[in-house]
Amino acid sequence: MLPSSSSYSNGYLGNGSSSEKRLNTSTKDRFKRGGGGGIRVPSNKETPPPPCTEFDKAYFQSYSHVGIHEEMIKDRVRTDTYKAAIEQHHASIEGKVVVDVGCGTGILSIFCALAGAKRVYAIDASEIAIQANEVVKANKLSHKVIVLHGRVEDVEIPEGVDVIISEWMGYMLLYESMLGSVITARDRWLKPGGLILPSHATLYMAPVTHCDRYSESIDFWKNVYGIDMSAMLPLAKQCAFEEPSIETITGENVLTWPFVIKHVDCYTVTIRELESITARYRFTSMMQALFHGFAFWFDVEFSGPAIFPSNNQTQSLVGSTASSDIPSPGSSQRKKRAKCDEVLVLSTAPEEPPTHWQQTLLYFYEPIDVKQDQVIEGSVTMSQSKENARFLNLHLEYSSGGRSFVKESVLR
Ligand SMILES: C[S@@+](CC[C@H](N)C(=O)[O-])C[C@H]1O[C@@H](n2cnc3c(N)ncnc32)[C@H](O)[C@@H]1O
Secondary structure, three states: OOOOOOOOEOOEEOOOOOHHHHOOOOOOOOOOOOOOOOOOOOOOOOOOOOOOOHHHHHHHHHOOOHHHHHHHHHOHHHHHHHHHHHHHOHHHHOOOEEEEEOOOOOHHHHHHHHOOOOEEEEEEOOOHHHHHHHHHHHOOOOOOEEEEEOOOOOOOOOOOEEEEEEOOOEOOEOOOOOHHHHHHHHHHHEEEEEEEEOOEEEEEEEEEOOHHHHHHHOHHHHOEOOEOOHHHHHHHHHHHHOOOEEEOOOHHHEOOOOEEEEEEEOOOOOOHHHOEEEEEEEEEOOOOEEEEEEEEEEEEEEOOOOOOOOHHHHHHHHOOOOHHHOOOOOOHHHHHHHHOOOOEEEEOOOOOOOOOOOEEEEEEEEEEEEOOOOEEEEEEEEEEOOOOOOOEEEEEEEEEOOEEEEEEEEEO
C-alpha cells in the first residue's frame, strides 16, 4: 500500500522500496498523455482520503516508466512555459514553501528550489519519486526539496504552503482526473492568498474538416489493389472513429472560431464540479467544406489569484456550464485576461506550436457537407467514467442542415 508516514530523513519519505523494485521493467503501456483563497478543510484524519483503486495503482505504475517523463520534459512548449512561469513568479516563491503535486522526476520542484524556495515538498505516488529523490540529492538540494513518495491524498505535510505547482493536464484537459488531486492539495495545505501554478485552464472545441485523414482510413478500402473492399467500410469507420483520436491538426482544419466548453479557476474549482460537464454550443461555419468531426484542446494560464474583484463573481461569470454563461473567446472576460500581456499561457491550440498533448479529435462515421454560414449546434457532456474515474465518457449531440446525430465515446 501507499505510505503515509510523516517521518523523513535525507529529504526522502519513501515506502522502503529497494532500488531493484525501482528497476522493475515489467511496465505496462504508459498512461496516455500527450491536468484558493486557501480555505482549509478538516485534516485528512477527519475526512478519510478516497481509496487507492486498482486503476489508480495501474495509473501510478504507468508513471514509473522513464519514457513518459522523457516525452513530457522534451516537450519544450510545456517545460519552458513552466520554467518561465516559475521565473516570472519568483517573488512569490523566494523564501516560501512550495508543494509540487505529482513531481515526477522532480524537475518543477528543482526549478522552484533554484528560484529561491525555502522548502519544496515534491510529492508523487509513482515509483518515479525514488528517482526524483536521487536527482535532488545529485543536485545537492536535499536540504530544500523533500520528496514524499505517496498520494497527495494520503501524505502529511507539517506546515501550510505558499505555492502549489502541478502539471496535471491530460488530453481534453480533464483526462486522467489529476486536477482533483491539486484541489485536494489546495484545500489541505494552501495558505490564504497563496499562489497556484497554473492558475486557470480553458477547454475549447471547434468543428473540423480533415479529408486526408478520412481518405487514409476509410476511402482506402474502396479500391485495394484493384479490388472493391467497400464491404470493410462499416468496420473501418467503427475502428477508426469510435474512440477519440489524439493527433495533430493545424488551424487550416478548423471551420470556425472555437467555443469555450469549460473555464476552470484553480483557486475555486471543486472536485464535484469536474465529475460531469455539459455545454451547449453553436457554430457558424466560415466555409463550405466536409465537416468530419470536432477537435478539442486547452490552454492554461499562470496568473495570480486576484484577477477579478471577487472569487464569487469569477464563479458566477465563468464557472457555470450553461452555454449562455460561458464566455466566448471574444467576450469581455477573455479580453480582460488577454490585456495582461505578462500572463503566461501554455496553449495546445492547433494554430500554436505542437505539444505532446496534440489535439483530441472526435470523428463522425459520415462527414456532413456544410455550406458557408451554415449553423452547427448541439451539446457535449464529459463525465468521469464510473468504471475508472480517470477515463472520460463523452456524449456528443450535433445538428446541422436539418439532421441530428448523437455520438457516444470513451477516452480511455
Ligand atoms: C504529468 S506528470 C508530471 C510530472 C512532473 N511534474 C513534470 O512536470 O515533469 C504527473 C505526475 O503526477 C503523479 N500523480 C498523479 N496523481 C497523483 C496523486 N494523487 N498523488 C501523487 N502523485 C500523483 C503521477 O504519478 C505523475 O508522475
